[in-house]
Ligand code: PEP
């Protein structure tokens with residue numbers, strides 16, 4: 001089935017819906033599984049688009065690498081049975097061709113592809129002259145330029161409807177998350193490209209079922225445009241990403257219990273109160289900057305003494321005692337250890353730079 005103009009424009013309209021909810025299995029496994037996931041998702045009334053991986057970029061060879069092109073007609077069947085448009089991950093020109101040939105409505109570029117400009121360009125070239133929405137996942141490493149680069153390549157190929165998916169960033173070792181959300185990076189993308197839809201992927205951020213709801217709620221509180229969450233009729237026995245998938249009914253409950261927020265309200269009272277508080281924040285920020293600047297001037301004086309006495313800038317003992325004091329005080333003031341560490345690291349680095357200038361002047 002070739003994509004018709006009509007089917008594209010309906011999907012375009014659907015993509016305007018907020019919040020936009022995409023769900024479905026990590027991987028298409030059998031026709032029965034795809035069709036029944038789709039119909040059960042549609043029955044919840046909470047889902048707008050069905051997702052299913054056909055080609056799976058697995059980290060290590062040997063695990064299930066996707067059912068391949070033969071799964072595409074299953075998606076057509078699922079769409080017919082459920083009425084949900086379908087989205088698929090593509091990583092090569094051939095996959096784009098096959099997906100479009102079988103009438104896939106939305107394409108997405110996975111995190112392992114976004115990191116590679118050659119692959120993204122290959123996909124982008126295959127998209128020339130095609131009118132299909134494309135969602136671009138963040139690269140696995142925390143590099144905004146790569147994410148932006150992928151978006152630009154796809155846009156330059158003439159794709160008008162481009163969206164972003166925030167799926168977290170990989171890091172070494174065990175952490176609370178499979179992929180650390182690093183929310184500030186997604187927020188920075190939203191700031192730079194306010195017109196581009198940003199969807200959150202709690203499944204690949206969490207890597208388990210436990211934290212899905214919290215991550216989804218955080219994304220909605222941060223004014224994300226929607227969610228993509230993996231679901232499976234038999235999550236424990238899924239052929240990929242079993243630990244993070246949930247049943248279609250659980251997905252319905254999860255979406256149903258999210259507290260939706262308004263970006264704005266018309267109330268004058270609310271705006272006046274908010275304006276007052278924002279002014280307070282501005283004043284406090286100004287004071288903080290002044291105090292920080294004073295702190296740097298003191299650091300420069302210390303630098304001068306160290307220079308006169310030919311002493312190293314960094315003194316580990318002193319630095320440890322500053323941190324210990326800060327942790328103890330911070331805890332009493334309700335500041336997290338993580339924040340105190342980041343803040344003092346930044347302040348310390350700036351102090352060292354100021355002292356360096358003095359020492360070497
Ligand atoms: C997926 O969506 O199933 C997937 C492989 O995700 P990511 O590219 O975010 O790892």
Ligand code: MN
Nearest residue numbers: 026230240241
């Ligand atoms: Mn997955």
